Amino acid sequence: MTSLTHDQLAQRIATDIPEGAYVNLGIGLPTLIANYLPSDKDIFLHSENGLLGMGAYPEADAIDPDLINAGKEPVTLLAGGAFFHHGDSFAMMRGGHLDICVLGAYQVSARGDLANWSTGNPQAIPAVGGAMDLATGAKKVYVMTNHLTRDGQSKIVEHCTFPLTGLGCIDRIYSDLAVMDVTEQGLVVTEILADITAQALQEVTPVPLSFQLTSQEVTHG
Numbered sequence: 003m004t005s006l007t008h009d010q011l012a013q014r015i016a017t018d019i020p021e022g023a024y025v026n027l028g029i030g031l032p033t034l035i036a037n038y039l040p041s042d043k044d045i046f047l048h049s050e051n052g053l054l055g056m057g058a059y060p061e062a063d064a065i066d067p068d069l070i071n072a073g074k075e076p077v078t079l080l081a082g083g084a085f086f087h088h089g090d091s092f093a094m095m096r097g098g099h100l101d102i103c104v105l106g107a108y109q110v111s112a113r114g115d116l117a118n119w120s121t122g123n124p125q126a127i128p129a130v131g132g133a134m135d136l137a138t139g140a141k142k143v144y145v146m147t148n149h150l151t152r153d154g155q156s157k158i159v160e161h162c163t164f165p166l167t168g169l170g171c172i173d174r175i176y177s178d179l180a181v182m183d184v185t186e187q188g189l190v191v192t193e194i195l196a197d198i199t200a201q202a203l204q205e206v207t208p209v210p211l212s213f214q215l216t217s218q219e220v221t222h223g
Contacts, residue, residue: 014195095139106145108164117164159208191214192216
């Protein structure tokens with residue numbers, strides 16, 4: 003089975019972000035999406051630490067150590083971009099001013115519950131950040147994730163067993179195997195992204211899937 007690379011998946015998600023959207027890219031994998039947003043679209047990237055109008059990652063010789071995203075990674079700022087107080091940033095998130103948020107995940111349930119801040123390991127440092135605010139405040143919430151863990155367990159589950167970030171908050175899942183919409187009737191696969199059949203996808207996903215496929219072509223970056 004050949005799945006998408008993280009960059010290929012980021013490129014695929016970028017094609018679904020519309021002109022004029024205000025978007026938050028969560029810490030981790032979602033930040034890669036910034037590198038693939040088309041330059042001919044006005045898309046406004048928000049970061050919870052107080053930035054609006056972020057661009058792609060900078061070249062190595064153009065890094066500004068004072069210009070970072072919420073994951074403390076260096077970023078660029080587009081013309082017209084702005085800095086503001088952390089409190090104002092969270093007011094944007096909580097006030098419904100973001101059109102789309104893309105978050106990473108440890109688990110996503112069939113009904114759109116999200117667990118992405120802790121695996122419950124008592125030795126781990128809690129790192130919820132602004133994930134709960136984003137999951138409940140953005141108009142649309144997408145997940146970007148590997149379909150399977152390193153030991154082959156599905157991240158798409160019937161019920162989350164890790165501490166929850168939000169209940170019923172996810173609208174769409176982009177995994178390295180498929181695109182799935184969360185509906186009242188369950189998960190609907192709209193696109194298979196990997197070299198895998200619908201039957202094989204169902205076999206590695208322990209929840210019922212329905213299929214309304216528009217494409218089965220693998221995206222190559």
